[in-house]
Amino acid sequence: MESHEYLTSLFSLDGRVAVVTGSSGTIPSALSRALLRSGARVILWSRGIRVPVEEAVARIEDDAGVHGRAYGMKVEAGNEDSVGEAFRKTVELFGIPDILVNGVGGNRDREPLIKADVEGFKKTLELNLVSGFLIPTKAFASTLIDADHPGCVINIAAMSSFRPFSGVWGYDAAKTGIVSLTQAAARELAPHNIRVNAIAPGFFIGDQNKSLLLDEKSGGLTERGRSIILRTPFGRFGTIDELEGVAVFLASERASGFMTGVTVPIDGGFLTDTV
Numbered sequence: 001m002e003s004h005e006y007l008t009s010l011f012s013l014d015g016r017v018a019v020v021t022g023s024s025g026t027i028p029s030a031l032s033r034a035l036l037r038s039g040a041r042v043i044l045w046s047r048g049i050r051v052p053v054e055e056a057v058a059r060i061e062d063d064a065g066v067h068g069r070a071y072g073m074k075v076e077a078g079n080e081d082s083v084g085e086a087f088r089k090t091v092e093l094f095g096i097p098d099i100l101v102n103g104v105g106g107n108r109d110r111e112p113l114i115k116a117d118v119e120g121f122k123k124t125l126e127l128n129l130v131s132g133f134l135i136p137t138k139a140f141a142s143t144l145i146d147a148d149h150p151g152c153v154i155n156i157a158a159m160s161s162f163r164p165f166s167g168v169w170g171y172d173a174a175k176t177g178i179v180s181l182t183q184a185a186a187r188e189l190a191p192h193n194i195r196v197n198a199i200a201p202g203f204f205i206g207d208q209n210k211s212l213l214l215d216e217k218s219g220g221l222t223e224r225g226r227s228i229i230l231r232t233p234f235g236r237f238g239t240i241d242e243l244e245g246v247a248v249f250l251a252s253e254r255a256s257g258f259m260t261g262v263t264v265p266i267d268g269g270f271l272t273d274t275v
């Protein structure tokens with residue numbers, strides 16, 4: 001077998017249908033692009049608040065250089081009715097999906113524990129665990145189990161899943177929870193041939209964290225940015241395309257079919273930091 005043919009047989013997602021939630025976000029967009037380039041049809045679920053759904057689809061297709069295989073749907077990932085309806089529509093239009101990427105999630109401002117905003121804490125848990133895992137995964141698994149269809153889920157954890165960040169109490173709790181729920185769901189869904197894994201991105205400059213990591217005026221590192229780089233053996237932030245390979249690997253049944261319950265760090269060695 002030619003090497004090209006071998007690699008295609010390992011990693012091609014031709015004929016697969018992937019649903020990506022939070023798809024206009026920085027990391028979900030990168031993962032959508034990777035799945036598209038690998039041959040999947042990608043259903044981009046988005047609230048359409050920051051970017052209209054059609055615009056998000058056009059942007060991802062242009063970035064991927066692939067046209068006609070991405071489709072947008074307006075979905076509120078934290079609402080069971082909205083997600084249930086979106087799965088029904090997805091199945092009707094594209095067949096049973098094979099891959100779910102739980103891309104919804106996010107962080108809030110830092111605060112000392114004694115000033116912690118309880119409502120804010122609850123909202124962060126809700127965003128990352130309920131919208132970012134529970135509701136879409138429950139509906140996806142139930143659709144696949146009913147149809148006796150194999151599949152896989154990719155969750156998004158973070159460095160704070162392993163090392164608590166300072167001052168982001170809800171985010172620390174939620175992202176630790178993602179690692180645990182990835183394992184628990186993997187165990188429960190394995191008999192149905194549904195794999196559940198996660199990726200844990202290290203530090204990537206995105207719209208949301210740019211001002212925390214880079215000084216707006218000088219373009220140099222902030223104190224927090226410097227502290228991260230010092231703890232990262234590669235001595236730099238990641239680039240968003242460095243997340244793509246793991247997403248394709250985890251989505252491919254042939255490449256990672258015996259892997260489940262795993263959270264893969266993509267962090268330039270950040271988690272190896274020690275004295």
Ligand SMILES: NC(=O)c1ccc[n+]([C@@H]2O[C@H](COP(=O)([O-])OP(=O)(O)OC[C@H]3O[C@@H](n4cnc5c(N)ncnc54)[C@H](O)[C@@H]3O)[C@@H](O)[C@H]2O)c1
Nearest residue numbers: 022024025026027076077078104105106131156158201204
């Ligand atoms: N950016 C980073 O450096 C980084 C690092 C580690 C982990 N992560 C994780 O990656 C994931 C994506 O982060 P990002 O930085 O790309 O964030 P982002 O804010 O760019 O993307 C998240 C998307 O989810 C959408 N969303 C939020 N609530 C929703 C809901 N209820 N229904 C539907 N859509 C909803 C938002 O509109 C947004 O488009 C998050 O779980 C985040 O915690 C990000």
